[in-house]
Amino acid sequence: MNRRTLLIASGLAASAPLLGRPAFAQQAQITGAGASFPRPVYERWGQQAREAIGLQLNYQSIGSGGGVNQITNRTVDFGASDAPLPAAQLAERSLLQFPTVMGSVVLIVNLPGVADNALRLTPEVLADLFLGKIARWNDARVAELNKDLRLPNLPVAPVYRADASGTTFVFTTYLSRVSEAWKAGPGAATSVQWPGGQGARGNEGVANTVRNTPGAIGYTENAYATVNRLITTQLRNKSGNFVKPEMPNFLAAAGAADWTAANFAADIIDLAGAEVWPIVAPTFILLPTNPTAERVEASRNVMKFFDWAYRSGTEAARRLEYIPVPEPVQNAVRSAWRNVKAPGGSAVWTA
Amino acid sequence: MSHAAMLEAPAPPTRRPVGGAGDRVFEWLCRGAGILVLLLLGAIILTLFLGGLPAFREFGAGFLTSTAWNPVEGRENYGALVPMLGTVISAILAILLAVPVAFGIAFFLTELAPPWLRRPVGTAIELLAAIPSIIYGMWGLFVLVPIVQQYIQMTLGEALGGLPLIGFLLASNSFTGTSIFTASLVLAIMILPFIAATMRDVFEQVPPVYKESAYGLGSTRWEVMRGVVLPYTRVSVVGGIMLGLGRALGETMAVTFVIGNANRMPTSLFDPSTTIASIVAMEFPESLMGSLKQSSLLALGFLLFVISFIVLAISRFLLRSRLKA
Helix, strand or coil, X not given: CCHHHHHHHHHHXXXXXXXXXXXXXXXXXEEEEECCCCHHHHHHHHHHHHXXXXXXXXXXXXXXXXXXXXXXXXXXXXXXXXXXXXXXXXXXXXXXXXXXXEEEEEEEECCCCCCCCCCEECHHHHHXXXXXXXXXXXXXXXXXXXXXXXXXXXXXXXXXXXXXXXXHHHHHHHHHHHCHHHHHCCCCCCCCCCCCCEXXXXXXXXXXXXXXXCCEXXXXXXXXXXXXXXXXXXXXXXXXXXXXXXXXXXXXXXXXXXXXXXXHCCCCECCCCCCCCCEXXXXXXXXXXXXXXXXXXXXXXXXXXXXXXXXXXXXXXXXXXXXXXXXXXXXXXXXXXXXXXXXXXXXXXXC | CHHHHHHHCCCCCCCHHHHHHHHHHHHHHHHHHHHHHHHHHHHHHHHHHXXXXXXXXXXXXXXXXXXXXXXXXXXXXXXXXXXXXXXXXHHHHHHHHHHHHHHHHXXXXXXXXXXXXXXXXXXXXXXHHHCCHHHHHHHHHHHHHHHHHHXXXXXXXXXXXXXXXXXXXXXXXXXXXXXXXXXXXXXXXXXXHHHHHHHHHHHHCCCHHHHHHHHHCCCCHHHHHHHHHHHHHHHHHHHXXXXXXXXXXXXXXXXXXXXXXXXXXXXXXXXXXXXXXXXXXXXXXXXXXXXXXXXXXXXXXXXXXXXXXXXXXXXXXXXXXXXHC
């Protein structure tokens, strides 16, 4: 069974119990809004948690910016953001931040005659491809890395996400980390001023544009590349090894991360380690630390939901190509939840 | 005789007050509907202007002439020139492509087509208008973009790219097929039914006696169209074109899919660009409330209003001077 059918099969399995299920007694509902990157896994967890612990999740993937806006206004029970918020902003908005899963960004190319995971790229070459400094694929610098490949004389056509997105944030953060020219030029954000190339809407738009354009190179979330069998590339990591975008290498990155960073804002981009895939990032939940009296119950339910997801949701996450956070981090998050205080000053999370 | 009869029998006064009250209620309902539209329009403009004020304050008049769009924290810099130009150029190009075809359709349906064909073709045109814009966008991306990429851009670029003065418009280094030209093509197809349907309806309104007189004088069909039908319907035809132009200026989803979304100054029709509606749709979800980025996006929305207003005003002006002549 390949991954695609696995994904579909697990989707069917998860949705099957919905059919003909008798109406339960009033289920507790929690609402969240924000990042689109973790939407598939949050929805899957939502389906499973309804069965397991009777919590109904209503998640709207309106984008990280929208999620931060909504939770700041307290119109939802929790917000979700791909980019960690600076400590000052968290304090100002009275928010607690914790990671749920990690995702990785991979590179996809359309080069006639080049197989999946065959093309080898270094960070410097990658940055120069997107900067427009390398204009053709048979450029000496690309050819030197790929002596066993016959590279076509095609113009390099970078494809990027036109909609502001967490994926772009992660990818441009990586480029800024490995290239001084990129850091001084476009920089890192959910959308940047791209020096060249085409913008396409969403992961599917990027994938389609790359597929249609010989010579194109783009970036997408790993889950998307896997499900759609896109041609990905190898990338040289900080330790100097060329690594393929595969789960063991993502897990190696997660293991190498320093989770003691303030507010769990672990930096998993461009870490050292023999097998580490360099473009991996966590996605975060934002929870008010000072819920109002009528929201205390919902706040407790949000923690209950993610406590369940940490314990029982790892399999679902892995199937969707997300990387679960390590167990010590989960325990640290649970103790951080004690900082959420009801109006009376008592901790909302007591487990 | 009848005059005298009317004088002798005045209207019965008994039911008058009831009708008066109903009339007044109806009058106020209609007036309210009219005022509501004005209030809504005013409120939207005001919201956009107030929301965009921080951006206008920060960048001043430079906002209109700057080509920057840099949301990176610490060096935020926004300008409206590229999306404004993209909006206007793609809409005008779409009109240039759509109007001749729409005119052909209307001419065919009212003058040339056999009666049994008029209804099916007319219905097909109206159905085109009912397709949602996201469908146009996806169809454009999956079908039209490869066609433009492989046939139109290559052919035009090679054949005419070397021409003096206008050659640069057709020669581009971007070969993905998503470009201003593709966006205009999709827009042209989207606004075609509106313009064609309006033209057909107004062509049909020309009193047959005018046309028959012209035919009686020995005019050909084309001469009747040019000398009788078009002058008679000019105001409505331009109205139909303006309707299409308005739609083209504000279209979001279909354009986003095929224009390439690059906030850079295009030098060729086959370069990627962006439009105001498209950039707002792409960037708004990730903009933080009260940030300079969100303010700039609202300012762009306000500018789109201004552009639409200017276009409408120019068309009115052109129309008046032609009517006087």
